[in-house]
Amino acid sequence: KISAPRRHTHSDNANLTGQLRTEASLISFISVCMTNCPxxxxxxxxxxxxxxxxxxxxxxxxxxxxxxxxxxxxxxxxxxxxxxxxxxxxxxxxxxxxxxxxxxxxxxxxxxxxxxxxxxxxxxxxxxxxxxxxxxxxxxxxxxxxxxxxxxxxxxxxxxxxxxxxxxxxxxxxxxxxxxxxxxxxxxxxxxxxxxxxxxxxxxxxxxxxxxxxxxxxxxxxxxxxxxxxDHIQSRIVYYLMNIHITPRSIYLCRHGESELNVKGRIGGDSGLTIRGKEFAKKLSHFIQEQNISDLKVWTSQMKRTIQTAEALNVPYEQWKVLNEIDAGVCEELMYEEIQKNYPLEFALRDQDKYRYRYPKGESYEDLVQRLEPVIMELERQENVLVICHQAVMRCLLAYFLDKTAEELPYLKCPLHTVLKLTPVAYGCKVESISLNVDAVNTHRERPAVGSMTHAHIKQTHTAEPAFSQVRRLTVAVPSPPNTPNPPPPLVLHYPHRTHSVPSGKKNSLTESLSTLLVFCSSFSCNNKT
CATH class of the missing domain: 3.40.50.300 (P-loop containing nucleotide triphosphate hydrolases)
Structure with missing residues (x-):
């Protein structure tokens, strides 16, 4: 039985090294079909x-x-x-x-x-x-x-x-x-x-x-x-259409106030607000009162910084675990410079495809979109809502309302201490950006220059990454043939959460196996896709 995971970031990005690169790319980049036929x-x-x-x-x-x-x-x-x-x-x-x-x-x-x-x-x-x-x-x-x-x-x-x-x-x-x-x-x-x-x-x-x-x-x-x-897709269509409405309303999106880890330049974590973050929370309370919004719902994540921001509003609010920030896995509470130094391959792969890249033991933006689907459904059902969330979460929600592509989504600008007011109109959404005039650090990282990290660079970088191998890679070595005291370096096959190392002497049979697998997969009809 041959199966493939629904979402797999590293196998999408990593190729087989050496002579197996072509065969691997042919398999790795087959698009995932969510319907058994159009x-x-x-x-x-x-x-x-x-x-x-x-x-x-x-x-x-x-x-x-x-x-x-x-x-x-x-x-x-x-x-x-x-x-x-x-x-x-x-x-x-x-x-x-x-x-x-x-x-x-x-x-x-x-x-x-x-x-x-x-x-x-x-x-x-x-x-x-x-x-x-x-x-x-x-x-x-x-x-x-x-x-x-x-x-x-x-x-x-x-x-x-x-x-x-x-x-x-x-x-x-x-x-x-x-x-x-x-x-x-x-x-x-x-x-x-x-x-x-x-x-x-x-x-x-x-x-x-x-x-x-x-x-x-x-x-x-x-x-x-x-x-x-x-089928599944028709079921999702029905569920979605039964939740949308045309009642005039506004949706307010903002991030939490500036946090202690924001100031230190570290991603993720669950730190509290800084003095400036608390000042933003107070100004947010005044702003909401001035808007005079009828029957406003307030949603937060279950993380300290959003809860502390909502507490200043003095209104009831709901905590949603699905609104928690993207899980950075082993990179939680690290600075980008530390990630680049300690996990250079991961840093490069994320720059290549930020939407589909999944942090080791963490999430990708693609995972986050799937996690946030219930939030979108509830936002479509509700009227006036204020969502106090996080940078990656806000990007995903904003991309839905503004019809942004997967490539644009991870680079949408969602600055701290700024409220975005979304007003659905006939065939789209009107956006107003309101700064509450409280200074904060800039946590936005621009899209890297195209071609800044080539496959050759990634291959070279991989050889200098022993720390990450100890964290999440499982290496299975095939015994060397007799009378081969010093076998050449192994070929490395990258798959999500595991690595198989095969001595060079075995590469021909492995190439043949991959070619056979590719021919077998290509013979699947539309109705047999997995």
Whole structure:
């Protein structure tokens, strides 16, 4: 039985030395697939029902948890095809030319979906369109079956005229279709556009569509209907969609006050606040009072520095263990200079891929994202929340709301004694940075220059790292052949949490074994990925 860990930082970064480097890299850099075959998410619903809002949030969430996802908005294809929008007449069901163009746009979007899921490494595609007729949905199902994609429908049904009107004013009037229209004309035209779809709208039916996988969201989350959830990714999609809402609110993110270990330049640990850190806590209390926030929830980690910061607020607060700072393992309470000196290979590997690098006996940013998923779910459910957390934790939360990539996430700037106010808007998040004017040390470390540490440097560095071998590497030596008093230095295979050393005399058989394994792995079909 061949198995691979879900997340493994060191095997992603470390290669076999010498002649085995190529074979190892071919195995080490095979991407991890979180779905057993690509998934096509298809939105269903009349215009102004929040389909694009749902599509963008879902795309952002799936990318954040590590599932490569892209949104394909058919409206954008239509605007590229028809440069100048004239009126709702384009969407009339008896407008043959308009109908033909809309079909061509949908077909072009599906072709791009196919390319993304089969050639570009995508795992989930979100097909954002009305898809209001059973005929159109059958076409999409046939397309998915031909290409081996699973289909999951997301229908948004809303009959509340106030919600529809608010959506039109906030979102649709800002679209390129109504650039040169006044508000009244734009609203009137869009309402007529909705009418063009209403007569032919066929909602997902519990009986007729009982074999399909879907979630139906009614009146912006007042009720849900879920049918035939078939796999893990669909389950996560449903859970996420059942937690989001559109109620106006603000989320405040800040780090704890300056800590004693911050001043010493040491990472991690569980130290208390400095005098300046306590001053920040007092100013944070005044700031929150001035904001006059209704029903504010306050969350902290279970570490001293966040708890001491929250105590100054004189309000109830909740302690979340999952909000604790990233675990630096054997590097806890060390300075970066000490890590570079004592563990030069680890220091270099972290600079090469800070997001996926895992500290020995500790965590990676990728691990931290998985740990923080329940926090994101609860933040989506709640209204006004203040989260007092740590630098790495704040980066992960901020990356979710600002739709930052895994490469950008570990280098987001989250200075001490600064509050970030996040206000969700139609298709994104507005950010305000508020400094509370209390001096603090700068704990931000800039992204290192590209190519500052080559593979050759890493190989040389590894030979001078005996201390780390004693900490976490298990070496298994194969006995030398007879009459070989001084065998050459062993080849070293790097795997997470263990190392196998094999004398050079064995390298040919080892190379053959790795080649055989690679051929065997490449023969797996999509449905057999582990």
């Amino acid at each position: 998934t096509l998410i298809v939105t269903v619903g009349l215009p102004a029902r929040g389909k694009t809002y749902i599509s963008k949030k879902l795309t952002r969430y799936l990318n954040w948890i590590g599932v490569p996802t892209r949104e394909f908005n058919v409206g954008q294809y239509r605007r590229e095809f028809v440069k100048i929008y004239k009126s709702f007449e384009f969407f009339r069901p008896d407008n043959e030319e308009g109908l033909k163009i809309r079909r061509q746009c949908a077909s072009a979007a599906l072709n791009d979906v196919r390319e993304y899921l089969t050639e570009d490494g995508g795992q989930v595609a979100v097909f954002d369109a009305t898809n209001t007729t059973r005929e159109r949905r059958e076409t999409i199902l046939e397309f998915a079956e031909q290409n081996g994609f699973k289909v999951f429908f997301v229908e948004s049904v809303c009959e509340d005229p106030d919600v529809i009107q608010e959506n039109i004013v906030q979102v649709k009037l800002g679209s390129p279709d109504y650039t040169n229209c006044n508000t009244e004309e734009a609203v009137e035209d869009f309402m007529k556009r909705i009418k063009c779809y209403e007569n032919s709208y066929e909602t997902l039916d519990e009986v007729q569509d009982r074999d399909l996988s879907y979630i139906k969201i009614m009146d912006v989350g007042q009720r849900y209907l879920v049918n035939r959830v078939l």
